[in-house]
Amino acid sequence: MTTAEDVARWMVEQLEEQQYLYQEVVVGQIAQEFGDKFTYLNENGNLAIDKKVLREFRKITAAIAVWERFERMWRKREDYDSPGRSQD
Numbered sequence: 001m002t003t004a005e006d007v008a009r010w011m012v013e014q015l016e017e018q019q020y021l022y023q024e025v026v027v028g029q030i031a032q033e034f035g036d037k038f039t040y041l042n043e044n045g046n047l048a049i050d051k052k053v054l055r056e057f058r059k060i061t062a063a064i065a066v067w068e069r070f071e072r073m074w075r076k077r078e079d080y081d082s083p084g085r086s087q088d
């Protein structure tokens with residue numbers, strides 16, 4: 001049985017291969033690869049990644065990934081990044 005941690009680890013693999021993950025793309029891939037159990041419709045009616053998956057992804061990638069808020073994507077951390085997860 002697939003878990004939220006399994007999906008998060010798959011996201012890490014994708015990040016390692018591509019160097020970045022656009023939220024709107026990866027959420028569709030998650031739905032296709034793992035099923036609707038790991039996605040939901042948010043208050044705006046958009047497909048979103050299940051919060052359990054995101055929590056696991058954050059734990060696994062705390063030191064290696066950042067969230068680009070305006071681009072709505074995760075990318076690998078660079079030396080010039082500010083401390084913390086979110087970058088402007």
